[in-house]
Every structure is written in structure tokens, then in C-alpha cells.
Amino acid sequence: MTPETLAEKVLSATRAAFEALGLDGAVLPSRTAVERPRDPKHGDYASNIALQTAKKAGTNPRALAEQIAGILAAADGVAKVDIAGPGFLNITLDAAAAGEIAGKIVAAGPSYGTNGSMEGVYANLEFVSANPTGPIHAGGTRWAALGDALARIMRASGAKLTTEYYVNDAGAQIDHFASSLLARAKGEPTPENGYVGAYIDEIAADVLKRRPDALDAPEPLEVFRTVGLELMLDDIKGTLADFGTHFDVFFSENDLHQRGELDAAVQRLSELGHVYEADGAVWLRTTDFGDDKDRVLKSSKGAWTYFAADCAYYLDKRERGFEKLVLMLGADHHGYVGRMQAISRAFGDEPGTLEILIGQFVNLLSNGEPVRLSKRAGTIITLNDVVEAVGVDAARYALTRYSADSAIDLDIDLWTKHGNENPVYYVQYAHSRTNGIIRTATERGVALGDGYDASLLSHPLETELLKVLAEFPAVVATAAELREPHRIARYAEELAGAWHRFQSSGCRVAPGHDEDPTPVNVARLWLATASRIVFANALGLLGVSAPERM
RNA sequence: GCCUCAGUAGCUCAGCUGGAUAGAGCACCGGACUUCUAAUCCGAUGGUCGCAGGUUCGAAUCCUGCCUGGGGCACCA
Numbered sequence: 158m159t160p161e162t163l164a165e166k167v168l169s170a171t172r173a174a175f176e177a178l179g180l181d182g183a184v185l186p187s188r189t190a191v192e193r194p195r196d197p198k199h200g201d202y203a204s205n206i207a208l209q210t211a212k213k214a215g216t217n218p219r220a221l222a223e224q225i226a227g228i229l230a231a232a233d234g235v236a237k238v239d240i241a242g243p244g245f246l247n248i249t250l251d252a253a254a255a256g257e258i259a260g261k262i263v264a265a266g267p268s269y270g271t272n273g274s275m276e277g278v279y280a281n282l283e284f285v286s287a288n289p290t291g292p293i294h295a296g297g298t299r300w301a302a303l304g305d306a307l308a309r310i311m312r313a314s315g316a317k318l319t320t321e322y323y324v325n326d327a328g329a330q331i332d333h334f335a336s337s338l339l340a341r342a343k344g345e346p347t348p349e350n351g352y353v354g355a356y357i358d359e360i361a362a363d364v365l366k367r368r369p370d371a372l373d374a375p376e377p378l379e380v381f382r383t384v385g386l387e388l389m390l391d392d393i394k395g396t397l398a399d400f401g402t403h404f405d406v407f408f409s410e411n412d413l414h415q416r417g418e419l420d421a422a423v424q425r426l427s428e429l430g431h432v433y434e435a436d437g438a439v440w441l442r443t444t445d446f447g448d449d450k451d452r453v454l455k456s457s458k459g460a461w462t463y464f465a466a467d468c469a470y471y472l473d474k475r476e477r478g479f480e481k482l483v484l485m486l487g488a489d490h491h492g493y494v495g496r497m498q499a500i501s502r503a504f505g506d507e508p509g510t511l512e513i514l515i516g517q518f519v520n521l522l523s524n525g526e527p528v529r530l531s532k533r534a535g536t537i538i539t540l541n542d543v544v545e546a547v548g549v550d551a552a553r554y555a556l557t558r559y560s561a562d563s564a565i566d567l568d569i570d571l572w573t574k575h576g577n578e579n580p581v582y583y584v585q586y587a588h589s590r591t592n593g594i595i596r597t598a599t600e601r602g603v604a605l606g607d608g609y610d611a612s613l614l615s616h617p618l619e620t621e622l623l624k625v626l627a628e629f630p631a632v633v634a635t636a637a638e639l640r641e642p643h644r645i646a647r648y649a650e651e652l653a654g655a656w657h658r659f660q661s662s663g664c665r666v667a668p669g670h671d672e673d674p675t676p677v678n679v680a681r682l683w684l685a686t687a688s689r690i691v692f693a694n695a696l697g698l699l700g701v702s703a704p705e706r707m
Numbered sequence: 708g709c710c711u712c713a714g715u716a717g718c719u720c721a722g723c724u725g726g727a728u729a730g731a732g733c734a735c736c737g738g739a740c741u742u743c744u745a746a747u748c749c750g751a752u753g754g755u756c757g758c759a760g761g762u763u764c765g766a767a768u769c770c771u772g773c774c775u776g777g778g779g780c781a782c783c784a
Contacts, residue, residue: 242727330784438782456782492779586746597743661748
């Protein structure tokens, strides 16, 4: 029995109890959940529904719990229901009912963990969106890992999602980028506000390789702008692809300008009555929507601001049909939240249409000291530096196992260790060990066959492992709802612990060398196979590999 | 000054949409490999959940104020 099924039984038992006691069923929630108690003495699952509803219904939690327990105890698969403390229901399942979950997981395979919590949500998830004037830095690396994992998790929860990278290929920064390239190509010093680093020299050289005539062209700067941008963007795309992060759309800001979408967006905002002119500039009255000051759309010099492009981009996304726009930004951009939300409201959208996730910074540590300089970029640590230091798997795992709200110190020494102090190895090793055990059991004649006797999975550590396995779909759903990929990593670590404990307990999956397989071996092979599936699925949601052998 | 994130074991962090005796890894101490991967496991030690109030049957979790640290407050991009 899955926790979800049990929760439904708890709810229907509660409904029946309300009826029996003549209480008003209107106070009951439409759904409830059971939790896995920390203390095994409290049964397999616990429900606090009596505590949550008794007061509203005007009765005593304990009395209500008594009534629910009586009804629930008679349900299929429920062995025992105890009442504890102020009114907790402690539920123990039949071993067979608990053991069924292994079969369900094996049957579901790669789809185990998918759930419908975001079914029908048509969403756009934008992340990284680093300026194409240089390599992706450490902060962007975090969003690359986190955003990609979140995309996988939301899709596993049924969302119809497009991932998107906004390319700021218009404006002054690109001008500085182009003039920096041109200067280096001519062997001149980098101009003021220019970009420096080995990559500028490389790209300048590559532009010349592709366009040997670049310096003699009628407008050399334009050649360096166009070709340089393309090369830089290709470099970024390649880096992201190597990192396992996929974007459905790379959206060009320049296209917005070319298509006249800024004028159209501002026109629309103007019609809605939120635009005014003052001091020679054109403003959006964002203060009507909670921003702390109004924002300029067009400067007194007649140039569109970046903010005007933001408005156009927002409108473009909405006109492409997305109902929910999720935007991941670094903590250095949190000041943008107010004005971005104001754009959404100014266009008449409901609160919640635009959702902005703010993530804190990443520091790279080596020997306990912050690493500050990048080999290639010269100034700041890049995604490639991080991957070079710890590898893709460790980097992705390290960047997704912490809440985005926490600033993290990524310690190179820790994340390259081969031991259980390194969480990614701990989890990957558990997977490969599971795989090895299945391999050995298979060699010794154990096969899944047509089925297994679920009641044989009754050892306390088997029961515990089954409960952890059963939790996975709910963990995925919660991670999707709260946009918190780190829950998947933490869950994987918990599962690894449960698995290692099970297999260290003397509960053997494979028979001894000269022994014939028993029904217990078969049942455990189902359990091991289910475990392997969940490890692989959990790591898959994080974009981390699940090695067969280590 | 305002906004925002964080403050939980010696260290790094979970837990925070209110629930039972606050957890994990590391570190330290003591154990377990003729047996499916010891890259593992078991046990012990370790806590005024930053401080002070409040809300209630119940607060690490919600509210208010304060303290400390990170980040941010452009007609830049």
C-alpha cells in the first residue's frame, strides 16, 4: 500500500467517524497525508487528522481519534491502529501490504516518482540568462544545475514546461564587448569599460580566423560584434550542454528590438494608463503595483532602457501562451523583483503569474580558502572552472543539494573525496552497490519471475526501506510545488542510508555459493530492484549519473 | 535608512505550508570485513534551534521587535 492510498483510507475513515459522531463534515480537508514517524514504536505511518479537525468540529481530539481508529483498523492492509499522545493515529500495516510497493515500483520503472501535482500547468522557466559577453560564472553555474533539475522535477510532476535562456545581445554591454574584441585584434589596449581575460583574446583570434578581412571591412566593429557574439554564445551553449543543462529556447533580446516589440509593449502599457512622461523621459508607474519607485522605459536621450525590453519580453512570453512564468535570479538581482512583478500586474495579470526565485551566492573553496581567479576569464570563477575542479556530477549535486536560499561554499577538497563525507559518492555508491548485489543474485539463479511473496519482506530494515521507497513520489511532488530541488538530493541520501543499513544487516539478497534461491531471495531481489530504480530516478532528476559500477 | 537571504551539535547543513523525545554527514571516542561492493555499517559523545516578546492544546516552524553576517537599493546592462 502506498502512503497516498493509506491517506485516502484515513480520510474516508475520518468522514465515517464524523458521521457516526454526528459532526459537521464540512470542516474536513479535501485531502490529507500520512507521515513516517521517526520512532518505529509509533507504527509505520502516523496521521494527525484528529488533532487538526477536532477543534473545528467542536469535539475532543482523543475521542475523535478513537472513533477513526476503530473504523480504520478494519481496512484492508491495516494491521493495527494505536492512539498516542493528544490524538495521533499510529498505523501499522500488514507486512504484505507494505511489501507490495516493491512490485509497484518495479512495474513503474523509470516513471516511478512521476505524479500529477502540476498536471495541466503550462509554464516557462527562465534561468541562467547570463550576458553573452563572457563565460558563465559560478553563480550562473548554480542556476544551470538548479534550474535544469527544477525543470526535470516539474515535468515529472506533470507540468508542460519550456526552459528558456534570455540572451542580452543588445545594448551597451555588447558594444563594450565588441570594442574589446576589436582592440585586442588590433593589438591595442582594452578600452575603458571593456572586457578582459584570455577568452577575449581567443575570441578575437577566432573572429579573425573566420573573417580574415574583418579589420579591413567597412565597419570592423560590426563584424566583431556579430561574429564575436555568435562565437561567445556557441561557447556558452557548448558549456551548458557539457554540463547536462538543456534549454528549449535561447531568446534574443535583439529580436525583440528588431520586431518592434518594445514599442508594442509600451503602447499596450500606455493604453492601460500606466505610462507617463516626465523630465523628458518615459516612465512606467510601477509604484501603483508595489514597486518602491517608478521606472524609466525610455531615457531622456531617447534610448530604450533594459527595463523596456523586460516589459516586451514579459509580454512576448505571455503571448506565446505561458500561464506561469518562473524566473530564477541571483541574489544580486533581488532588487528587480519589485519592478518585474509590477510589469506583470501592469499588464493585468494575477499575482502568482510571475514567480521569481532568488538564489544566494556560491563560493568556490580550496584548502579552506576562497578561489578567486579563473584561468580563462582572468577575473571571476566560471562554470568550466567548477567542472574542472570537481567534475560534472559532483558540481551538479553540490549545487542542488542545498536550499537556494542558502549561500554555499563549494569545497573542492570535499567534493572530490571518495567516501561518505562526499554526499554524491555516498548516493552513487549506494546505487552501484545495489547494482552489484542484483548482478550477484542473478548469477546465483535468483530471478524476479512472475512475482514474490510480499509478506516475506518483514525484517524491520526491510520495512524501513520500503517506507522510504514509498515516499519518493510525494517528495518529487513537494520539490516541484515548492520549487526546491534540494529535497530530491536529501531524499536520495536518506534512501542511501536505508539501503546501506538493510544490506549491512545480514539480510542477504543472493544465496550463498552452493545454496539454491529461496522465496526470500526472490522477494529481496524485488526490493533491491525497486531500490535501484529509485536511486536512478532520483539522480536522474538532478541530472547526475547513476554508475553501474564504481 | 529601506528591501532581501541566513543564524539549528565543534564544522557543513536538513527540518520551517504548526505536531510526539529537534535530525544527517563530517570531526572525536569505541566496535564490525574467511559471507552479495567496508567508497559501508553499528554504538557513544555532542543542542538556551541568534535574543526577547506574542499567537495556541502544541512553536525550530507563524507574528512583532532587536542583534549579527551575506546581497541589493541607476534615465547601467
